[in-house]
Amino acid sequence: MNHKLTVYNSMTREKEIFTPIHEGFVGMYVCGPTVYNDVHLGNCRTFVSFDVIFRYLKHLGFKVRYLRNITDVGHLLDDGEDRMLKGAKADQMEPMEVAQKYTLGFHQIMQIFNTLPPSIEPRATGHIPEQIEMVETIIKNGYGYEVNGSVYFDTLAFAERTGEYGKLSGRVIDELMAESRTLKNQDEKKHPSDFAIWMKAAPEHIMKWNSPWSVGFPGWHLECSAMSTKYLGQQFDIHGGGNDLKFPHHENEIAQNVGSCGCQPARYWLHTNMLLLNSKKMSKSDGNTISPTELFTGESVHMTKPYSPMAVKFFMLQCHYRSTLDLTDEALQAAEKGYKRLMEALRKLKKLEAPQTAGAMDAEINSLVEGIYEDMNDDFSTPKALGTIFELVTKINILSDNGTEGQISAEVLNRLKTTLIAIIGDVFGLLDEGEGDNQGTALNGLMSLILDLRQAARTNKDWPTSDKIRDGLASLKIQVKDGKDGSSWSFQ
């Protein structure tokens, strides 16, 4: 198969053919969470998106090194620091305990969404020497200056000498100057758009390290530059993150990389768009927010019922990663049903028997299967791919009802099975939550016994018994489905 993968590069604002630096290998860096709080559902969308990208690249045969960092220092500043101190005092916790707690919580949610762990998950606090080293190089190259034990990145010098500052976010330095008037604590900086790469710690600051300049801590953007360089090299293929990180985070990251090694860190910048709740940005202050757990339990004023992790994931995949996605109760209900329909079809597909004859539907099915790859190759368009997959779902249902003989050749059926199982399972990472067959032999044996008894009752037209079994199971959230060839069951 000829796969011509294109990706939308935020840097050039164009779709480009994806060509890795080293053939067959992909280095990908994605900005991970700051672990001072429960993971935000919007975070989950970003990481689910990049998980699919990671999985698809692997599916295409690339050897991928996927880095996603844990920010456990740097962002715990300013008003965040106050909350941390308060929280730490109340719970009698060390900052690292707080970081550990929320890192574990984050991993748990990521696992519930069935995302793969990254190849490397480095922590900012574990890379202080690398960050100090980078600050030294930046100073040596003339892009950094020290004031009172803090070191700032000289954006003006950088912009003048390289012309690179503001390229990603489409900003120019004059505007930055104009808009920075209202900001406080600018007195140490030469230029308002300069940013700290090393901060001298105030005495009450908890997390601090020795450095050539002061006892302090690294600046907000430095960890990503230092860690991506360490594990992926000075230049790598993909850098990802949420749309809201473009400025200042990614802009400053680029400045640091170019300022220390003279080269752009990433060839392709990929940014995911925001997740909205009821058409508005999620915000804790006005109550417009929902956590993954609240979504799974249904304990939220925004939802009428709980939604399973896979239904939520399916909902996310129905939208392109570069579009805003509006989370509403109604939309989730629709997604949940769509997800169930897809899983049902996948189950049917697995049971289809290989036919002896050539098939009338071969050409159509082949072109749809090929279409899935075209969709995914178009900047990882999961919504388009799902559209194509649902066209195949109809075909599968027809094959399942009418038999495969004469409709599809063994070769095409095999290709259909292999591709769909791979795309839905391995690439999308969608698990079948409703499948009754994989719950263990005791349960299966029990259920088939119960359904046999009910079938006997039905054959004798003993409707009260038959209905009692059906209704009793329903109250246990087990749904009995009467079909042409007997009954089956699944969890609701």
Place this chain on the structure above:
RNA sequence: GGUCUCGUGGCCGAGCGGCUAGGCAGAGGUCUGCAAAACCUUCCACAGCGGUUCGAAUCCGCUCGAGACCUCCA
């Protein structure tokens, strides 16, 4: 105020100049002891007003509306 996105049928959401997206809901049908489920078929659209073009949801302009970013932010 500056920068930038986006407005598609009842809801969500693809589409990037000509060809059915898809999901959910609705309608009709199949199956069925009843019901549910499932399956098949199908209706409904491009915010408004101009312009470019043989042809526009798709390009350009304006109007209205929504949202994001502007050193906490996925």
